[in-house]
Amino acid sequence: MSVSFVSKIERFICENELLNMNTTVVVGVSGGMDSMALLYYLHGIKERYHLHIIVAHIDHMFRGEQSAADMHHVVKVCEELHLVCEAAQVNVGQYQRENGLGVQEAARACRYAYFAEVMEKHQADCLALAHHGDDQIETIMMRMVRGSISKGYAGIPVKRMFAGGMIIRPFLSVTKEDIKAYCEDEGIVYRNDPSNEKDTYTRNRFRKYIIPFLKQENPNVHVHLQRFSKFVEADEKYLQELAFEKLNTVIKKKDKNRIVISIPAFESLPMPLQRRGIQLILNYLYEYQLPSSLSSIHIEQALSFLRRPHPSGSLDFPAGLKVMRSYKECEFYFFSEKPEEFSYILPVPGKVVLPNGDEVTAEVSKLYPDTSDSALFVGSHEEISTPLSIRTRKNGDRMTIKGMNGTKKIKAIFIEEKVPKQQRDSWPIVCDAQGEIIWIPLLKQSAWAASSKKHGHYILIRYNSKESSRRISK
Numbered sequence: 001m002s003v004s005f006v007s008k009i010e011r012f013i014c015e016n017e018l019l020n021m022n023t024t025v026v027v028g029v030s031g032g033m034d035s036m037a038l039l040y041y042l043h044g045i046k047e048r049y050h051l052h053i054i055v056a057h058i059d060h061m062f063r064g065e066q067s068a069a070d071m072h073h074v075v076k077v078c079e080e081l082h083l084v085c086e087a088a089q090v091n092v093g094q095y096q097r098e099n100g101l102g103v104q105e106a107a108r109a110c111r112y113a114y115f116a117e118v119m120e121k122h123q124a125d126c127l128a129l130a131h132h133g134d135d136q137i138e139t140i141m142m143r144m145v146r147g148s149i150s151k152g153y154a155g156i157p158v159k160r161m162f163a164g165g166m167i168i169r170p171f172l173s174v175t176k177e178d179i180k181a182y183c184e185d186e187g188i189v190y191r192n193d194p195s196n197e198k199d200t201y202t203r204n205r206f207r208k209y210i211i212p213f214l215k216q217e218n219p220n221v222h223v224h225l226q227r228f229s230k231f232v233e234a235d236e237k238y239l240q241e242l243a244f245e246k247l248n249t250v251i252k253k254k255d256k257n258r259i260v261i262s263i264p265a266f267e268s269l270p271m272p273l274q275r276r277g278i279q280l281i282l283n284y285l286y287e288y289q290l291p292s293s294l295s296s297i298h299i300e301q302a303l304s305f306l307r308r309p310h311p312s313g314s315l316d317f318p319a320g321l322k323v324m325r326s327y328k329e330c331e332f333y334f335f336s337e338k339p340e341e342f343s344y345i346l347p348v349p350g351k352v353v354l355p356n357g358d359e360v361t362a363e364v365s366k367l368y369p370d371t372s373d374s375a376l377f378v379g380s381h382e383e384i385s386t387p388l389s390i391r392t393r394k395n396g397d398r399m400t401i402k403g404m405n406g407t408k409k410i411k412a413i414f415i416e417e418k419v420p421k422q423q424r425d426s427w428p429i430v431c432d433a434q435g436e437i438i439w440i441p442l443l444k445q446s447a448w449a450a451s452s453k454k455h456g457h458y459i460l461i462r463y464n465s466k467e468s469s470r471r472i473s474k
Contacts, residue, residue, distance in 0.1 A: 005174060005182045009041060012173035016158045019168070024052040024124040028115055031057070031070035031191040034130035036077070037179045038171060040188050042128060043081055056118040056127075059089040060107050063193070070191045077189075086118045104201065116163035125165050131156050132171040132179060133222030137214060138206045140225055147296045149279055151240070154232035155225070175222055243269075243276035250277075258333040259285065263306055263325070271303075278302045281332050282321075291318040306330060312421065326420035333422075343391035346430070348381075348459055352390050354428060359464040360390055360441070368453040369460065377430065377439040378450045381457040385433035388461070393429055399437035400447040410440070417443050430461060 013019050027042060029035040042053055057074045059067045071087050078085035096106035115127055140155040159168045171179065183190060199205050214221045250265035259281050266274060278299045282290065298317055305315055305325060315323040324331045344352045349363040364381055397410035414424045430439040438448040441463035450458060 005178055008173050009170050013170050022050045026054045026056050026118050026124045026127045028129045029055050029057050029074050031074045033190040036188050036190040037183050038130040053083050054122050055083055055085040056115055057087040058111050058114045060092040073191055119163040127167045129169050130171050131169045134176045136172055137222055137225050149296050151236050155229045239276055243273045246273050247277045260331045263328050263330050293318045327418040341392045346388040346390050348386045361462045363460050365458050365460050374442045375463040377461040379448050379459045380450050381459050389431045390428050402445045402447050402449045413444050
């Protein structure tokens with residue numbers, strides 16, 4: 001082995017605690033120069049670390065006989081080294097078409113899915129991949145040019161959790177030239193992928209034109225960018241933890257497909273935490289499967305959207321995620337169909353359970369309640385025709401308002417009361433037997449509401465919410 005090459009790798013492994021004794025390691029091997037070098041390197045330290053090595057190879061089936069020959073080469077080398085080899089052919093082109101992905105994105109998804117299968121099958125501790133220092137330069141430069149989230153600027157992580165174990169990248173401390181020299185010294189035979197030379201892919205263009213220029217300026221640029229990556233990753237980890245802690249104080253409602261935040265509380269956070277707070281929200285709702293089209297631009301859009309003076313509006317994010325602002329609340333949710341309209345008869349006495357689980361009850365009482373609860377309507381039994389009905393709003397709905405002359409549009413009431421747009425179509429409206437609106441629960445009482453204690457009987461209508469889903473921001 002090349003002493004210089006080996007010493008760089010060993011020092012990097014120790015500094016970053018990448019390998020332990022008696023470890024089962026799955027090695028991703030394409031058959032190309034980088035992965036073959038990694039395979040031979042790990043095989044060379046196998047006895048010293050007591051490693052159990054499993055080789056994983058996937059043929060993406062893009063290059064027909066050429067890629068099949070790559071697979072046969074890997075299998076043959078594993079036989080010579082007496083290593084277990086898990087090899088599979090996957091029709092990535094078909095997967096790409098079925099899922100509407102780009103070539104590289106589809107290949108990566110299939111590759112990592114297969115690696116996870118192999119890891120699980122062999123109960124492996126880690127997956128070793130051959131990304132090297134030049135790959136790190138390319139990745140950081142590409143993300144800076146294209147735009148990325150804060151964490152993305154750290155580039156390729158040295159290690160990260162994956163499939164119940166850890167992905168490790170021992171070669172991030174060396175360059176492509178180092179690897180090539182190592183292969184020549186050790187007589188390692190590898191396969192060449194012609195697609196790596198095409199200018200079609202962005203990464204190839206950075207590899208051919210940007211990396212040589214940077215190395216001409218400083219041959220150790222990979223060392224400095226790897227240090228930069230380490231610093232950014234450490235800072236980002238701390239800020240993410242702080243953002244997570246603070247975000248919990250501004251979230252008003254959360255479920256699998258929706259998060260509602262208080263805008264004033266969110267804006268009280270420092271800007272670095274706001275930015276990471278949006279990222280945490282997106283991570284949660286997308287379940288960490290962030291669309292490739294999502295970038296730092298979307299985070300900045302969300303922040304600008306929250307800062308603008310207009311009290312309402314919406315944004316459309318990738319994969320159907322909507323950002324809806326309504327006064328002092330902002331809701332991140334996946335778009336669904338318009339809430340189903342409903343209409344129920346409410347006998348007096350009687351009870352109706354609404355689609356969201358809330359209940360509306362009606363009863364007759366001789367006593368006028370000593371309360372001014374917004375969830376209670378009191379009317380004269382002699383003046384209000386029954387049975388009552390409960391329904392969703394209709395175009396042109398109007399009602400008389402207690403203490404006012406004339407009628408008012410229901411739409412205007414929703415706006416004045418700052419009801420979030422996404423709640424208006426499912427808000428219950430109570431009508432008498434003639435269809436006249438007598439009450440909008442929690443919002444407005446009509447002129448039919450009893451204004452004083454009289455002799456006679458009263459109709460008491462109560463609105464019971466299962467949760468605070470009808471919260472209004474004043």
